[in-house]
Amino acid sequence: MKTNCRTLLLELAQESIASVRGDRLVSAAASRGPDWPVLDVLAIGKAAPAMLAGAKDAFGSRLQRGLLITRQDHILSSWRDVERIEVLTAGHPIPTQASLVAGETLLGWLPGSTNPLLVLLSGGASSLVEVPVPGVTLDVLQHANRWLLGSGLDIHRMNAVRKRLSRIKGGQLLEYLGGRATQVWMISDVRGDDPAVIGSGLLYPDHTNETDFPALPATIKEFLSPAQPNAVSPESIPEHRVLANLQTACAALVKAVGERGLSIQVHDTELDGDTAETGRQLAEILREASPGLHLWAGETTVELPENPGRGGRNQQLALAAAMTLEGRRDCYLLALATDGSDGSSDDAGALVDGGSVARGELAGLDAGASLRAADAGTFHEGSGDLISTGPTGTNVRDIVIAMKIA
Numbered sequence: 001m002k003t004n005c006r007t008l009l010l011e012l013a014q015e016s017i018a019s020v021r022g023d024r025l026v027s028a029a030a031s032r033g034p035d036w037p038v039l040d041v042l043a044i045g046k047a048a049p050a051m052l053a054g055a056k057d058a059f060g061s062r063l064q065r066g067l068l069i070t071r072q073d074h075i076l077s078s079w080r081d082v083e084r085i086e087v088l089t090a091g092h093p094i095p096t097q098a099s100l101v102a103g104e105t106l107l108g109w110l111p112g113s114t115n116p117l118l119v120l121l122s123g124g125a126s127s128l129v130e131v132p133v134p135g136v137t138l139d140v141l142q143h144a145n146r147w148l149l150g151s152g153l154d155i156h157r158m159n160a161v162r163k164r165l166s167r168i169k170g171g172q173l174l175e176y177l178g179g180r181a182t183q184v185w186m187i188s189d190v191r192g193d194d195p196a197v198i199g200s201g202l203l204y205p206d207h208t209n210e211t212d213f214p215a216l217p218a219t220i221k222e223f224l225s226p227a228q229p230n231a232v233s234p235e236s237i238p239e240h241r242v243l244a245n246l247q248t249a250c251a252a253l254v255k256a257v258g259e260r261g262l263s264i265q266v267h268d269t270e271l272d273g274d275t276a277e278t279g280r281q282l283a284e285i286l287r288e289a290s291p292g293l294h295l296w297a298g299e300t301t302v303e304l305p306e307n308p309g310r311g312g313r314n315q316q317l318a319l320a321a322a323m324t325l326e327g328r329r330d331c332y333l334l335a336l337a338t339d340g341s342d343g344s345s346d347d348a349g350a351l352v353d354g355g356s357v358a359r360g361e362l363a364g365l366d367a368g369a370s371l372r373a374a375d376a377g378t379f380h381e382g383s384g385d386l387i388s389t390g391p392t393g394t395n396v397r398d399i400v401i402a403m404k405i406a
Contacts, residue, residue, distance in 0.1 A: 005332045005353075005403050005405060006332060006351055006353075008260075008403070009332060009334040009351060009401050009402075009403060010334070010351065010387070011256075012253055012256050012257060012293075012401055013253075013334060013336050013399065013401060014389075015252060015253065015256040016249045016250070016252050016253035016256065016338075016399060017249065017338050017389075017392050017394060018252075019244075019248060019249060019251075019252030020187065020244040020248050020249045020252070020338070020394045020396050021047075021050055021392070021393040021394050022047040022048070022049075022050030022051035022052075022053070022054060022120070022122065022187060022393045022394055023050045023051065023053045023054035023057070023393060024054065025051070025054065025185075025187065025243040025244050025394075026051050026052075026053075026054030026055050026058060026120065026185065026243065027054040027057055027058045028243075029185055029241065029243050030054070030055065030058035030059060031058070034116065034118075034181075034183060036062070036115075036116040036181070037062065038062050038063075038064050038115050038116070039059060039062060039063060039064065039115055039116045039117065039118050040063075040064055040065040040066065040067075040113050040115045040116070040117050040118070041055050041059075041063055041065075041066045041067075041117075041118045041119075041120065042066070042067050042106075042109075042110075042117060042118070042119045042120065043055070043066070043067070043068045043069070043070075043119075043120040044068075044069045044070070044119075044120070044121055044122075044124075044125040044128060044129055044199065044202075045069075045070065045120075045121055045122030045123055045124045045125045045128065045187075045199065045395065046070060046071055046074055046092065046122055046123055046124035046339045046341070046391065046395050047122035047123070047124075047187050047339070047393055047394050047395050048068055048069060048070040048074075048120060048122060049068065049070055049074055049075055049391075049393070050393030050394065051120040051122060051185070051187070051393075052066060052068050052085070052120060055118065055120065056082070056085075063084070064084060064113070064115055065084050065085075065086075065109075065112070065113055065115070066082075066084060066085040066086065067085075067086050067088070067105070067106065067109050068085060068086070068087045068088065069088045069089075069090060069102045069106070069125075069128050069129050070088075070089060070090075070124070070128065071089060071090070071091075071092045071124065071128065071341075071391075072089040072090075073341075073346065073391065074089075074391040075087060075089055086105070086109065088101070088102045088105060090102045090127070090128040090129065091127060091128070092124045092127045092128055093124075093127050093145070093149055093343070093344055094127065094142050094145050094146060094149075094344075095127050095128075095130050095138070095141050095142060095145060096138075096142075097138055099127060099128055099129060099130045100130055100131070100132070100138060102128060102129040102130075103129050103130045103131035103168060104131065106129055106131075106168070106173075107131060107168075107176060110173075110176045110177065110178070111176065111178060113180075114178065114180055115180065116180060116181040116182065116183075117177065117180055117181070117182045117183075118182075118183055118185065119182065119183070119184040119185070119202075119203060119238070120185050120186075121184060121185070121186045121187075121198055121199045121202070122186065122187040122189065122199070122394070122395050123187070123189030123198075123199075123339060123395035124339075124395065125198075125199030125200070125202065126159060126162050126169070126199055126200040127145065129168070129202075130166060130168070130169075131166065131167040131168045132165055132166060132167065133164075133165060133166065133167055133223075133225045135223060136165050136223050140165075140219075140220075140223055141165060143219060143220070144161065144162075144165060144220045144223070145162075147216075147217065147220060148161060148162070149304070150302075150303060150304030150308070151214065151303065152274070152301045152302065152303040153214055153301065154191075154272065154299070154301060155189075155190050155191075155197060155299070156190065156191075156194070156197050156212070157212060157213070157214050159197050159200045159201075160206075160208040160212045160213060161213065161214070161216065161220070161224070162200050163200055163201070163206050163208070164224040164225050164227070165223060165224065165225070166200065168202060169200035169201060169202060169206075170196070170200065170201050170204075170205065170206030170208075171196075171201055171202070171203060171204050171205035171206055171232055171237075172202075173202045173203055174203055174205075174232060174236065174237070177203075177238075182203070182238035182239075183238055183239045183240075183241065184203055184204075184238050184239065184240045184241065185241050185243050186198050186199075186240060186241065186242050186243065187242075187243055187244050187245075187394055187395060187396060188242050188244070188245040188246070188396065189299075189339075189395045189396055189397050190397075191270060191272075191298070191299070191397075193242045193245055195240040195242075196208075203237070203238055203240075204237060204240060205232045205237065208227075209227065210227070244394070244396060245396055246270075246297050246298070246338075246396045246397050246399075248396065249297070249338060249394075249396050249399065250266065250295060250297050250399070253295060253399070253401070254266060254295070257293060262293060263292065263293070264292070264293035264294065264295055265289075265292060265293065265294050265295070266295045267285075267294065267295065267296045270297065270298035270299075271296050271297060271298030271299060271300050271398065271400065272298055272299065272300060272301070273300060273301065274300065274301065274302070274303075275300040275301065275302040275313045275316045275317050275320070276302075276316055276317070276319075276320040276371060277320070278300045278317055278320075279316065279317035279318065279319070279320030279321040279324070279335070280320050280321065280323075280324045282294075282296060282317075282321055282333065282400060282402065283320070283321035283322075283323075283324035283325045283331070283333065284324060286321075286325070286331050286333065286402050286404055287324070287325065287328065287331060287404075289404055290404070291330075291404050291405055291406040292403070292404060293401065293402070293403050294401070294402040294403070294404075295399070295400070295401055295402075296399070296400040296402075297397065297398065297399045297400070298397060298398065299313070299397040299398055300313050300317060300398070301313070302316055302343075302374065304374050305372070305373060305374055308373070308374035308375070309370070309373050309374055309375025309376075309377065309378055310345055310375055310376075310377030310378045310381075311342065311343060311345050311347070311374065311375060311376040311377030311378070311380070312337060312341075312342030312343020312344065312345055312347075312349075312377075313337075313342065313343060313398070314335040314336055314337050314342045314343075314348070314349035314350065314398055314400075315335070315342055315343070315345070315347065315349060315350050315376035315377050315380055315386075316371065316374065316376045317335045317400070318333060318334075318335040318349060318350035318351070318352045318376065318380065318385070319350070319352070319356075319367060319370060319371050319376040319379055319380065320371060321333045321335070321352055322352035322353070322354075322356035322357055322367065322383075322385075323357055323367050323368070323371070325352065325353065325354045325356075326354060326356075326357045326358070327354050328353070328354030329354055329355075330354070330404055330405045330406070331353060331354055331402070331403070331404050332351065332352070332353045332402060332403045332404075332405075333351070333352050333353070333400065333401075333402040333403075334349065334350075334351040334352075334387070334400065334401045334402070335349045335350060335398065335399075335400045336348050336349035336387060336389075336398065336399055336400075336401075337349055337397075337398050338392060338394055338395060338396045338397060338398065338399060339391070339392055339394060339395035340388075340389040340390055340391050340392040341391070342377075345377050346388065347377055347380075347386050347387060347388045348387050348388060348389040348392075349387045349398075350376070350380040350385045350386055350387055351385055351387055352380075352383075352385050353385075356380075356383045356385050357383075359382070359383035359384060359385075360379045360380075360382045360383035363382030363383065364382070365378065365379045365382045365383075367379060
């Protein structure tokens with residue numbers, strides 16, 4: 001039964017993620033327009049290669065030029081030989097020099113045509129492409145992003161800060177469009193699907209104010225550009241279309257459960273707040289629940305130590321849950337980043353059960369110490385619970401699927 005439970009949870013996760021793959025979403029959306037005779041395509045984010053693949057298949061020879069900006073490990077070598085498509089890779093989750101090169105390349109690429117422009121955005125864009133405001137060096141940018149990622153802030157507040165360090169975020173890229181017809185298609189990785197937050201709103205005006213800002217260290221605050229009044233007319237803002245979000249993936253998972261003749265309890269409250277505490281709470285719910293499947297989704301936050309180890313918030317959540325489930329033989333929990341890269345790691349998450357802590361201890365590891373050191377990935381590797389999917393072609397935040405057996 002143990003093997004069957006783990007297999008079931010993994011299959012459900014895979015089917016959920018497949019439903020929001022970028023190539024499928026863009027191909028389906030293209031059947032509903034726009035009916036431009038020719039177009040250029042700009043794709044930025046971790047799902048950008050898949051989204052651009054969908055556009056290439058859908059638009060064929062109508063696609064005149066393309067610019068693809070994504071993570072190094074998310075690109076297939078075959079993309080580099082595609083005619084009319086320029087491919088750049090850059091840093092994530094921390095911007096690198098390549099991110100600045102991508103920003104300057106983008107500003108040079110946009111004026112090169114007057115064709116209608118289709119922009120394909122997905123999570124990761126905030127780090128992958130950047131043109132900093134004067135005075136902000138790469139060192140400053142990296143320091144700010146490291147602090148933000150370890151601060152425990154949600155993505156809305158992190159991106160509010162990122163916009164004030166940038167010359168292209170918060171709708172500032174609009175001035176480079178030259179009046180051409182433009183649409184923006186997005187895979188949403190933020191609660192509420194706010195186009196001003198997805199990818200830090202490259203083509204959507206900033207509507208944050210000082211109340212949205214966290215208390216920042218002086219080493220970041222001194223570099224923020226002044227808040228600018230929103231002088232963009234509504235007519236100049238391109239249509240922004242959300243192709244899929246976390247709810248899309250959850251609906252597909254519920255459907256997959258039903259097709260197996262099973263049922264699942266969907267917990268409507270989105271996951272947020274402290275990662276470890278959330279993991280403990282979910283495990284406690286599972287321990288007290290009746291036998292069956294459970295689904296949670298959202299995005300927790302984590303405050304990182306000065307020198308964090310391997311892993312991300314899903315691996316941290318799963319380890320905290322495993323500690324709460326220790327000794328149970330009837331509970332299983334899978335926490336997964338839908339983009340396949342949890343935090344700064346190349347792993348997607350972990351699938352734990354009541355024996356996870358003991359298996360890790362046999363490998364010479366301590367669960368509590370690993371959790372405090374933000375080194376859950378090392379523990380999960382030792383316990384055999386680490387899940388690696390590779391790039392998934394999407395990014396709609398995180399899902400947690402759990403099962404209790406009779």
